[in-house]
Amino acid sequence: MTKYRNVFSRRALLRGTGSIAIALPFLDEMRASSVYAAEPEPPTRLLTVFFGEGCPVKVQDQHLGALTGPFAPLAAHKAKLGFCRGLRFPDEHHYGGGSGVFTGVGQVGDDGAQTKGPSIDQVLLEEAYPDGSPSLLATLAMALVGTYHPDTGAPAVRYVKCWNNQGNPATIPRFNPQDLFTSIFGDAGELETPEAKKRRRRAQSVLDSVVGQYKHLTGEAGGLGAQSRARIADHLDRIREYEQQAFGEAPSQCQVPGKPGELPLIHGQKHHAGIIYDVNEFSAVWRTMCDLYALAVQCDLVRFGNAHFLNVGDRINFQGEYIVDGELAYTFDDYGNTPNESDLGTHVNHEHFHAWTGTGSPVHADWHLHFYMRELSYLLSKLDDPEYTDANGKTVLDNATILMSTELSDPGPHLSRDVFHAYSSGNGRFKVGEMVTAAGDPQRPAADLYNTMLEAYGVDRRMGGGDYQQVTQALK
Amino acid sequence: MSCWLTAGCYTGVDGSDEPTGTTGSGGVTTASSAGSTGSGGADSDSDGGAPELPEPDDAPPAPGREFECDGALQDPGPTIARRLNRPEFLNSVRDSLGVDASDLADQLPPDYRAEGFTNTAQALIVSTDDIAALAGVATEIVSRLPNPAGLVAAHTSCTDFLGTCEDEFIERIGKRLLRRPLTEAQVATMRPLFAFAEEEGDTFVDGASMVIEAMLQSPHFMYRIELQTDAAGPYRELDDYEIASRLSYLVWGAPPDDALIAAADAGLLDDPDERVAHVQRLVAAEATRETTRRFVGDWVHLDRLDASPSPLAADLREEAEAFFDSLVWDEARPLTDLLNARFTYASEALATAYGFPDPQPGLSRYDLEDIPERAGMITQGAVLSWEDGHASMVQRGLFVLREVICAQIDPPPPGVNDSPPEPEPGKSKRHYAEIRMETSPCSGCHVQIDPIGFALEHYDGDGLWMETDEFGNELRSDGELLTQFHPGIPFDDAREMADLLAADARVAECMLLNVAQFSLGRRLAKSDGCMLAAVRGSVSPAGATYQELLEAMVVQPSFAQIRIDAEGE
CATH class of the missing domain: 1.10.8 (Helicase, Ruva Protein; domain 3)
Incomplete structure (x- = not known):
């Protein structure tokens, strides 16, 4: 049985505590003691986790196996994570990594608007739930980024990791805690005046009419061709998500924290020289988002999606003291530590990764990656919270497949030839606690791992468009 | 996307300055029949019986390849419901309801760029957040109706809850907002809104407002819907x-x-x-001018000027748009003249910065016949300013190759960085460019990219003329046009290159492709080959005007057709 008794303690982690607690939209299968009781298996869930900039092969060689150095923060999850190396994406460079990760295919054209195929989370969603996800949200993506925000016109491969069958974004990430909160918990439940309630009924009536038009058009009598029907059906899915957020009934004991308050970060500035962030403020915002995201998964409001820590090729000028185990480990000063002081455009994290070969003395990028891993570790910890277990007594991290990867295997020359992937066991489907190698010469397509995962879920459909070889070592 | 430069391109930089790599084998294969492919299109008048379409091929041709027609009938091309982009949505609200909602533009779904343009159907998607915002926008628009009662009175003969009055209003306002007569099924989805108003004790006008709000979110308003019903053939x-x-x-x-x-x-x-x-x-x-300003804005990437730190950024955008308006619409000249026309428009500040004699207040026209360093868009600051106002030889070359010639430039090879050495005394940008042009694997692309940039080296990041660079290096402007379509045509300076481009058949073809892409609002596909050939064959080979291209497109049989999916698609 999923437990919720710790919900209120989580509120302390969220800014803006003290606002009203509202009841969550709740699914029948989650109610009372029957939660998952009828299911011998926990729900099928697959979440992807992405971090930007990549990691040199030599650093992987040196540290990934033992989870030392920049990977040390993941050591806490060593028993619950498997690692696979030797996987490549079809295309290289930032856009190649941005499109290839979790899809195994490249982008369409060269402007980063679309990929040539869907991401694994969307494939599994469709195959596991052909009538649509039973959860509140079909897909939920969150991203904490610096530059390359959609408001600046940045291409989707920079920040989208959930792609539908048409190669379009299955959803656009929520870029801050407030939007993430609203997407998950909606604005329903506020104390309403009679006038406000009437406005609500009115808005719902209008939306009912709109839904009716989309349903008619996507039905058999609608008369649309395949591509148009898919496009309109996608719009209808988004309307239904909004409808549930805005008007869904909320009769459950799964309660939510207060809405996050104002944040110290301003996102999405478009500037070649990057945007200045304090690492600790960045961490606080990310962790607030992780709290919300994990709660959404644990309360079964979403089963598929992506968490995105920094964009593909993000450009952030990190500043501030970095405390590890209570001690000052490093002082971020990307501006002062720039590897190329002749160009203001290089005073950012991105340039540290490009200057990073993984050989010689540790460089600033080591600490950047350590920071990234620490923050991803936080998300994993939240998903592994024993206070929130499924009917089989295991955590989300145990039961779901959490698939984690990045964009480049060698940031300096923009290579995507040996990009590591980490994954959780998917309720015993995959080996964890060890490293497996899929490499050959040339390296195996990343799609081989994705297809191996689909196969483990009993899905016949294959990704990547090429011949498929199972990564047998990954299977339990 | 920038063409990144390999570290290997500069291996001689710190030492002898001699390139150490082998000279690249090129990668330039010139086309002997540039701009001439295509049979001119077949007459696809269907009176003669059931038409036979070739097997649809909706893959785009490889960049830089010609769209070919094999003599078959025109194919209407792939069909995808295209969402109205922001300007189209706002124009539709304005023209249908008389409401200016331009201040709400940022709340509408974003128009992502694809294939160079922000109206490409494949990229016009919506998110859940957009749906929420759209609902709010629709409510706001209805609240701004200047005379709701008058609007209702203009679209129904009665305002009682009788059923017939409601249907009349829905049908008449729907024909305007949804752009065609409504079906009974469409009307039925909106009747409950009047019923709601009646149950709540509201007025008929309140119910009508709800109908308008629903229509603004309808797929028939939000999208360009074309159905595949009632068709037996392809x-x-x-x-x-x-x-x-x-x-x-x-x-x-x-x-x-x-x-x-x-x-x-x-x-x-x-x-x-x-x-x-x-x-x-x-x-x-x-x-129409506003629409074509969006065309030139997307084509030349004018949006990047919005983020430019240059104090002249707004002036540069104004110059490009005024020049385009004047040449395309006031003078109705061929689009290829954009490359070398001997006039421009400039604000007083820009005219002063350009060094024009006798700068005039406001936006004024300037004759360039006697100003040899200026000719057409190629020498305008809006085209020359890249990367936050930097003068990028590579980006300038790529712009001409990709957007003006529609040439194929492959992505850079693995093992690259984006930090070419900065100029220094004795070593100009051209100096480093010449090294990479002789160094494998850079040379294959950079022998095409960089010589175009050579012609523009005298212009700084705002497009202002300079005799020497900031380190006092003498600058040269001679180069050659070497692409898959051009065998290596030498030029002495920017104006000569501009004249060369303006007279080039491949440039005329590229203009056609750009206008067609923007006009169709979707990716061009191989299956568009016969339509494009027919358009190409009906306009002046020396270069068509924008209006000629529009007229040539609307008379094509495929303009008035929709492809029917084969069974199983």
């Missing part, structure tokens, strides 16, 4: 209302006006001559 002839919408959004990015609706009512729009007459009428409207 394609269907569009009805007049569908043609009216295609035509009006094509020309002025707005819904059909009264004249087009009247023509559709009368069943006239299956006549190509009638369609041309409407094009000729619509191009005179300011809305």
